[in-house]
Amino acid sequence: MTKNIKELEQEEEELSRAVRSSAQQIWQAGLGAFAKAQQAGGREFTRLVRDGSELQKRARSVEDATETVARKAERSSRRASGTWGKLEQVFEERVARALATIGVPARSEMEALNHRIDELERMLAELAGEQMRQAAAKKAPAARKAPAEPSARIPAKTSAAKRPTTKSAAAKRGTAG
Incomplete structure (x- = not known):
């Protein structure tokens, strides 16, 4: 039994050393990973800043190009509207001359x-x-003068037989006279 205890103690000591050694290696591996992450992170951060700067330069150049195109389009539009105005004026003048020629x-x-x-x-x-x-x-x-007889103001009605017949009166009645 004494052997067994000594063996057990030895095995226990070896196991303890192995555990300490593994723990030490795990600790060192963690520190190494942290150091690498710091280095890679710093390098990655620097790379991201560089890429961002390049992207910003490209965005500025695109913005400048867009502004240039917009200015040129506006100038072209102004020129075209002036051309259309002149064309419209020439057309109106020609139409006016043509209408005057035909008497309108x-x-x-x-x-x-x-x-x-x-x-x-x-x-x-x-x-x-x-x-x-x-x-x-x-x-x-x-109207202020009073007539002597009321019948003098109103002419007497004549019958149709006594009225003089003229061609125009007969034509109105539809008879020939």
Whole structure:
């Protein structure tokens, strides 16, 4: 039994050494992994910064190119609109000449005619109003005089047989006379 205890103690000691050695190796492996991660992380961080800088430069160049294209497109648009304006003016002038050639009055001539018509209508309205005032003025003194007999004011009705027949009156009635 003494041998067994000594053997057991020895085995236990060897096992303890093996465990300590394994623990030491595990600890050292962990420290090595940490050191490598730090080194790789630093290198990786540096690589990411470098890649980000390159990407930022590319984004700026794309942005500059976009702005340049937008400016050029705007200039082209302004030039094209000026060209369209000139083309439109030439077209309008040619159409106006063609219409004048066939005798269609221009807009300015139509506006002048409309103005003249408005002026003539106003003058006619004034004349009509003046004539109505003159007629009313003539009737006013006659209305003040009292007639001697009421029948003198109202003409007597004549029968159809006694009325004179003219061609126009007969034509209106539809008979020949």
